[in-house]
Amino acid sequence: MVRFLGPIKGHTGSVHSVAFSPDGSMIASGSWDGTIKLWRVSDGALLRTLEGDLVGPVFSIAFSPDGSMIASGSGDKTIKLWRVSDGTLLRTLEGHTGPVTSVAFSPDGSMIASGSADNTIKLWRVSDGALLRTLEGHTGEVLSVAFSPDGSMIASGSGYDPDTERSDSTIKLWRVSDGALLRTLKGHTWVVLSVAFSPDGSMIASGSADNTIKLWRVSDGSLLRTD
Amino acid sequence: MVRFLGPIKGHTGSVHSVAFSPDGSKIASGSWDETIKLWQVSDGALPRTLEGHTDNVTSVAFSPDGEIIASGSYDGPWGSSPNSQPGL
Numbered sequence: 001m002v003r004f005l006g007p008i009k010g011h012t013g014s015v016h017s018v019a020f021s022p023d024g025s026m027i028a029s030g031s032w033d034g035t036i037k038l039w040r041v042s043d044g045a046l047l048r049t050l051e052g053d054l055v056g057p058v059f060s061i062a063f064s065p066d067g068s069m070i071a072s073g074s075g076d077k078t079i080k081l082w083r084v085s086d087g088t089l090l091r092t093l094e095g096h097t098g099p100v101t102s103v104a105f106s107p108d109g110s111m112i113a114s115g116s117a118d119n120t121i122k123l124w125r126v127s128d129g130a131l132l133r134t135l136e137g138h139t140g141e142v143l144s145v146a147f148s149p150d151g152s153m154i155a156s157g158s159g160y161d162p163d164t165e166r167s168d169s170t171i172k173l174w175r176v177s178d179g180a181l182l183r184t185l186k187g188h189t190w191v192v193l194s195v196a197f198s199p200d201g202s203m204i205a206s207g208s209a210d211n212t213i214k215l216w217r218v219s220d221g222s223l224l225r226t227d
Numbered sequence: 228m229v230r231f232l233g234p235i236k237g238h239t240g241s242v243h244s245v246a247f248s249p250d251g252s253k254i255a256s257g258s259w260d261e262t263i264k265l266w267q268v269s270d271g272a273l274p275r276t277l278e279g280h281t282d283n284v285t286s287v288a289f290s291p292d293g294e295i296i297a298s299g300s301y302d303g304p305w306g307s308s309p310n311s312q313p314g315l
Contacts, residue, residue, distance in 0.1 A: 015299035017286045024291040029299055041295065194244045198268070199251040207242030213256050213266065227237040227266070227274075 010037055010046050017060045021084070022067045030058030036072055036082070048087045060102045064126070065109045073100030079114050079124065091129045095122055102144045106176070107151045115142030121156050121174070133179045140168030144194045148218070149201045152176055157192030157206055167191050171206055171216070183221045187214055237274075238264060244286045249293045257284035263298055 013032030020027055026047065027039045036050040036058055056075025063070055069090065070082045079093040079100055098117030105112055111132065112124045121135040121142055138158040146155045154176060158168035171185040171192055191209040198205070203224065204216045215225040240260030247254055247268075254266040256274075263284055264274035282301035289296055 014283070014301035015285060018288050018297040018299040020288050020290045020295075020297060022291060024295075027288075027297045029297075041290070191241075193241060196245045196247055196254075198247050199249060203268075205245045205247060205254050207245040207256055207258075209241040211238050211240060211242060211258070211260075213237070213242055213245060213254065215254075215268070 010039075010049075011035065013057070016058065019061050019063055019070075021063050022065060026084075028061050028063065028070055030061040030072055030074075032057040034058065034074075036061055036070065038084070038087075050082050050087050050089075056099070059099065062103045062105050062112075064105050065107060069126075071103045071105060071112050073103040073114055073116075075099045077116070077118075079103055079112060081112075081126070081129075093124050093129050093131075095131050095134075096120070098141070101142065104145050104147050104154075106147050107149060111176075113145045113147060113154050115145040115156055117141040119158070119161070121145055121154065123154075123176070123179075135172075135174050135179055135181075137172055137181050137184075138168050138170070139164070139166070140191070143192065146195050146197050146204075147176075148197050149199060153182065153218075155195045155197065155204050157195040157208075159191030159193070159209070169208070169210075171195055171204065173204075173218070173221070185216050185221050185223075187216075187223050187226070188212070238262070240283070243284065244299075246287050246289055246296075248289050249291060253293075255287045255289065255296050257287040257298055257300075259283040261300075263287055263296065 011031040015029050015031050017030040030036050038047040058074045060073040072080045077096045081091040096116040102115035114122050119138045123133040140158045140161040143159045144157040154174045160167045169188045173183040188208040189210045194207040196205045206214050238258040240258045242258050244257040256264050261280045263277040266274045280300045284300045286299035
């Protein structure tokens with residue numbers, strides 16, 4: 001049985017991203033209203049609003065694996081790192097030349113991957129905010145990034161390029177250690193909006209503006225299923 | 228023999244978010260058709276549809292214990308429970 005537990009009210013704009021804290025006690029939500037809100041799961045209470053100097057919509061949020069930090073990607077082309085305990089803005093990562101649409105922590109918490117409308121993925125070191133690598137190859141906006149559970153790979157989903165008026169519509173698999181492009185998964189017929197690794201790392205699920213969900217095998221890139 | 232198995236009730240709008248359940252058995256998907264669907268990974272059974280949002284669903288996330296799905300939408304964040312857990 002599935003039951004809606006109810007809406008959580010507070011944002012003044014559409015919500016683009018939600019994430020559970022690793023211990024399951026909190027939900028963070030990022031909104032078009034330019035804020036991130038932290039909610040207590042047990043009763044839905046608003047715990048904190050992270051505003052800092054955020055400019056523009058928050059497209060993506062992610063908790064660090066230890067739950068101490070939140071990374072946010074936003075329309076101002078930056079990634080921001082926040083301390084959960086008191087809402088302090090710890091760091092702003094600058095380098096993308098387009099809105100940051102997606103952020104993900106590596107499983108060990110040492111790196112952040114960010115996807116941007118500048119068609120690239122960037123890898124950042126959490127400890128000092130250094131830009132480690134830029135992954136280039138997509139021919140459309142990168143709308144989703146995910147680390148494999150073992151941290152060795154990044155999957156990215158891509159979309160539309162306003163300049164060429166074409167959609168990339170592919171998923172790319174990258175090796176974290178050297179940034180090599182391992183594989184390009186083709187099958188979606190329009191913008192890929194979301195990618196996720198299965199917990200065992202063997203599969204990738206993707207959601208697309210072609211209205212379908214597809215399941216891919218990581219080992220050989222084969223399409224396992226589409227709805 | 229050919230047998231019509233019926234339509235696959237997929238999303239009728241862009242799928243903006245997919246998430247695996249922590250045990251890997253299910254995928255939740257959020258769509259601009261204003262619904263969330265829960266898919267079984269193993270057998271391709273027809274998904275269950277979670278309705279309630281009144282606008283585009285942009286994001287879905289499972290709680291670490293798999294008991295709750297949080298969803299973000301143009302109409303705000305929601306919590307829903309695949310197993311009727313109290314809360315939110």
